Amino acid sequence: MDTTITPAQNSKSSYSTVLESSFRAGKFKQLVLDGLHLFYKVFVLPFLIAISGNQTHSCRFHPTCSVYAKDCMKNTNFIFAVFLITWRLLRCNPLFPSTKYFDDAPQMRGSHR
Amino acid sequence: MKRNWSIIIALIALLIAYDLFILRPYNQKLAAQKQTEKAVEQKSDTTNNLSAIQNETTKAEASSDNVSMNVVTNEINELKEVETLSLGSKRQVRLMSNGTLVNATFNDYFQRGTAEKIPVEILKDGLSWSSTNPAVQKCLSSLNYKGNLTFSGRFEGITCSLQYQQASEQEGVYSSSLSLSGIKSFEGTVFWQQVARLGEGNRFDFKILDFKLDGETDDLQGDKVFETKVFKGKLDWSSWGDKYFTTIVLPKGKFNPDLAVTPIDGEAVAEGQRRFRIAYQYPLVDLGEQTMVFESDLYIGTKDISVLKSIRKDLVDAVEMGWFSAVGRFMLWCLEELNLLFKNFGWSIIALTVLVRLVFWPLNRKVFESGQKMKDIQPKIEALRKKYGKDRAQMEQLNREMMGLYKTEKVNPMGSCMPLLLQMPIFIGLYGSLSNAIDLYQAPFVWWIEDLSYKDPFYVLPILWTASLLLMMKFTPQPTMNQPGMPDMKKVMFVMYFVFGFMAKDWPSGLCLYLVVSSFLGTFQQFLFRRSQTNLQTVQEGA
Numbered sequence: 001m002d003t004t005i006t007p008a009q010n011s012k013s014s015y016s017t018v019l020e021s022s023f024r025a026g027k028f029k030q031l032v033l034d035g036l037h038l039f040y041k042v043f044v045l046p047f048l049i050a051i052s053g054n055q056t057h058s059c060r061f062h063p064t065c066s067v068y069a070k071d072c073m074k075n076t077n078f079i080f081a082v083f084l085i086t087w088r089l090l091r092c093n094p095l096f097p098s099t100k101y102f103d104d105a106p107q108m109r110g111s112h113r
Numbered sequence: 114m115k116r117n118w119s120i121i122i123a124l125i126a127l128l129i130a131y132d133l134f135i136l137r138p139y140n141q142k143l144a145a146q147k148q149t150e151k152a153v154e155q156k157s158d159t160t161n162n163l164s165a166i167q168n169e170t171t172k173a174e175a176s177s178d179n180v181s182m183n184v185v186t187n188e189i190n191e192l193k194e195v196e197t198l199s200l201g202s203k204r205q206v207r208l209m210s211n212g213t214l215v216n217a218t219f220n221d222y223f224q225r226g227t228a229e230k231i232p233v234e235i236l237k238d239g240l241s242w243s244s245t246n247p248a249v250q251k252c253l254s255s256l257n258y259k260g261n262l263t264f265s266g267r268f269e270g271i272t273c274s275l276q277y278q279q280a281s282e283q284e285g286v287y288s289s290s291l292s293l294s295g296i297k298s299f300e301g302t303v304f305w306q307q308v309a310r311l312g313e314g315n316r317f318d319f320k321i322l323d324f325k326l327d328g329e330t331d332d333l334q335g336d337k338v339f340e341t342k343v344f345k346g347k348l349d350w351s352s353w354g355d356k357y358f359t360t361i362v363l364p365k366g367k368f369n370p371d372l373a374v375t376p377i378d379g380e381a382v383a384e385g386q387r388r389f390r391i392a393y394q395y396p397l398v399d400l401g402e403q404t405m406v407f408e409s410d411l412y413i414g415t416k417d418i419s420v421l422k423s424i425r426k427d428l429v430d431a432v433e434m435g436w437f438s439a440v441g442r443f444m445l446w447c448l449e450e451l452n453l454l455f456k457n458f459g460w461s462i463i464a465l466t467v468l469v470r471l472v473f474w475p476l477n478r479k480v481f482e483s484g485q486k487m488k489d490i491q492p493k494i495e496a497l498r499k500k501y502g503k504d505r506a507q508m509e510q511l512n513r514e515m516m517g518l519y520k521t522e523k524v525n526p527m528g529s530c531m532p533l534l535l536q537m538p539i540f541i542g543l544y545g546s547l548s549n550a551i552d553l554y555q556a557p558f559v560w561w562i563e564d565l566s567y568k569d570p571f572y573v574l575p576i577l578w579t580a581s582l583l584l585m586m587k588f589t590p591q592p593t594m595n596q597p598g599m600p601d602m603k604k605v606m607f608v609m610y611f612v613f614g615f616m617a618k619d620w621p622s623g624l625c626l627y628l629v630v631s632s633f634l635g636t637f638q639q640f641l642f643r644r645s646q647t648n649l650q651t652v653q654e655g656a
Contacts, residue, residue, distance in 0.1 A: 046605060054480075
């Protein structure tokens with residue numbers, strides 16, 4: 001059964017397409033995660049940028065923390081995901097020795113789709 | 114793309130509707146209530162008679178069909194003022210003929226939301242002694258002034274006397290003691306009660322009962338009292354008031370009261386009109402020949418942290434600072450220290466902003482630099498990623514090559530979200546301290562800003578903030594944080610800046626001042642960085 005959701009790659013499609021396709025596929029966990037991600041992108045991140053007065057921030061890792069968090073929640077269980085996200089946020093500073101740039105969310109055995 | 118815009122427009126429409134249909138009616142109602150109160154107060158100035166206040170209030174309330182204002186303070190109607198207790202150089206409270214304390218007036222602070230200068234007044238319904246035991250109650254109501262802040266009464270062999278005394282050097286602190294003797298039936302309780310009103314001031318000035326019971330601090334918000342609540346245990350102190358002005362009772366001596374909160378008007382009364390009774394209940398105990406003495410200290414005044422600390426250390430807990438209260442207190446401390454130098458809280462806030470930006474300056478610069486470099490080598494990174502694909506087994510190799518790329522391109526991986534995230538506690542701390550600290554209550558700045566802790570009357574600062582954010586956006590290169598399936602960040606931010614400006618209209622103007630200065634400085638740093646960058650490029654091209 002192929003239920004993988006391909007995120008819209010072309011720039012013309014909007015975020016609501018992603019939400020719609022999750023909804024149609026009946027993937028509610030993914031729907032909730034995408035909704036939260038959207039809320040973060042539309043409200044929280046602009047707010048952080050607005051109150052900090054810094055519009056540029058460069059990311060130390062790829063993918064960005066919000067995508068990483070979403071993937072962790074999707075791939076692992078909640079508690080481990082929270083741990084991973086916290087650890088990633090703590091690593092995101094100049095004092096931490098930089099050994100990797102590409103840092104994908106880990107895949108848990110068994111939960112692999 | 115059209116769908117994005119429709120959602121964004123719907124969001125803005127929702128915000129405006131919320132403001133028009135939910136916030137406005139509530140504020141209008143409060144304004145109407147304030148006007149009736151003002152009328153009442155003007156009357157009372159001429160007659161200086163408490164019964165007039167009571168009657169007028171009853172009438173006013175009845176006419177605006179907001180039911181019952183006639184329950185508790187019946188007996189206050191017949192009282193006369195016997196003495197005025199000083200609570201400080203410009204503050205006083207009236208002492209009535211049966212020992213009731215009424216109308217604490219602060220002539221050095223003025224009510225908000227009105228152009229006229231009306232002094233702040235708390236304790237409007239009095240703080241008085243009563244009892245559920247009929248004989249004791251009769252004795253208490255026969256209390257008479259004997260001079261020197263002492264009252265005494267007598268009824269069928271029961272003698273009662275009440276005494277107030279300046280308790281310490283700190284202004285506004287009095288000790289009170291009630292002694293009872295000759296009681297025959299020990300049923301019921303004696304209680305010191307104060308009537309609390311809700312719905313004065315604006316909706317941000319909600320009133321809170323804070324108390325420390327058995328060593329633990331707790332609070333009860335006035336708008337959540339719908340049934341009688343009795344708190345038993347060792348009561349260290351309790352404070353009833355809004356964010357700025359309070360009445361604090363600190364029981365001492367042999368007897369320890371229960372704290373009882375009882376709604377008077379019930380649930381039927383409209384929002385913002387409710388009253389309830391806060392009582393310190395002492396059960397009557399048979400001590401034989403001995404006299405029962407109920408003692409406590411009383412503080413009527415402002416929630417000034419240094420003053421509260423001098424009275425009792427843990428009273429600081431009665432000052433709400435919102436989330437991150439530790440940061441809030443630290444920010445307030447910084448502001449106060451700066452204010453010793455600048456003598457005006459507006460300039461102190463600006464100085465604080467400059468300091469914060471200076472602390473973050475080097476880190477920001479490094480983040481800018483690293484971001485610029487990363488953007489330059491972006492194609493190479495993409496190529497690497499394509500070469501290795503998404504295979505996790507090859508991830509280590511990929512990262513090793515990436516580090517090699519860093520070395521050859523002389524990139525210092527200084528990217529960090531710290532400058533972004535660390536501003537959040539500062540913002541929340543400032544929000545808490547600016548909107549809760551008495552030091553900033555009606556602290557003026559230049560021109561139109563007369564109260565840094567209240568919203569900007571002409572919304573100039575929120576508009577300036579939005580403008581400065583848009584300016585900053587113009588100076589910033591296109592951010593590389595667009596992701597597939599997510600909205601275009603630049604467009605989102607463009608719209609959200611207006612939404613934030615709209616939200617900021619109710620924030621304390623001191624906070625808006627901080628935000629405006631902060632984002633202007635951010636833009637300035639960005640501008641400097643970009644100029645140095647172009648200079649560098651021209652030098653390189655020239656070479």
